[in-house]
Amino acid sequence: MDLQISLFLLFVLFTAGHSFSCYECVSMTGSCSDQKVKTCPSGFSKCTSLTTVTQVGGINQKLKDCTPDCVNGSMNLGIVGTSSVCCNTDLCNVKDAPDPGSNSPNGMKCYSCDEKTCSNILSCSGSEDRCITATESIEGQSVVVKGCVSKALCDTRRSVRDVRSISCCEGNLCNSANGVSQSFLFLCCSLLSFILLH
Template sequence: MDLQISFFLLFAFFTAGHSFSCYECIGVTGSCADQTLTTCPSGFSKCVSLTSTVQAGGISATVKAKNCAADCASGSMNLGFEKDSFACCNTDKCNMQDAPAPSNVPNGKTCYSCDGQSCLNVLSCSEGEDRCLKATGSFLGQSMVVKGCASKSICDAVTSVSDVQSISCCEGNLCNGAQSVTQSFLFLCCSLLSFILLH
């Protein structure tokens, strides 16, 4: 009996000081080479890596980021002007590798997407994106809508994002509706990304 108590106390002593760590970085030039190891806050027990390609006004950029997460999912999301690939893991220091580049291989599925003026754009989804996404919210009194393609795992992870009134995913082609919008939707995109990266 004394041996069991001694073993338990020894185990508690060596694990009490251990904290969960993940690599952290943000690279806006397509590289996340300057990553540092960070101790995650209490309740953050997953590590996430993101690779995002953004196209606006004929300019294309790749952003890579890594951080701790309270919850996350591996998968991809395509909003037309932005494609994101997430890699989520739950062991200490597991996000050393970058998330893979978002796929450009079409899978035959189509969803509506928004460009700031209209949500009537038909978007070809890439492999792994088996759902259509629609998110609505408001910022400074203006209504915003984001639509696109997403993996089922991403849809399951973003069901409750703050600053967003509703998020829904569906399975059929063009099932995320064709309603038009005229307001900017960049804030809503930032809310979705920050939730996935930080929650």
């Protein structure tokens, strides 16, 4: 009987003594030098590191945390880009995700939008091997965002709040130049918040 109790206590202590951990950080200054170790909640068995760079205002945001699911990849919408790194061992997200666009161009080209047109041509880089188009309706006006994206991000896309449709396609300039862009930054923020929080 004492042996059974001892083995049970040893099992409880062993399993309770090891929990999954990731580095945690949110920085708007482009550096996660103050990252802390976070014990992940149940069901969060992966670590992620994200970097988002916005051309308007020069914001370079870094984020690290525990997550239930994530992918490796990047997205470039012209004025804003993000890259994510996903891993599944303790404290594996010690390094920051690379700055979007820091990879070499890969020859792929997609259309992107600004406030006036969706006929800008964007050079994709690294693993960005698809073109993306996202639309929504704000106060009766169509809002369109286009750019380059990694296949992994297309394959895992889910419903994004306030976004009516998201589509990915293969081939140079496959996301056509047609479209109107109004409240363009609002839609960019919706897409980025989806990537950062899922």
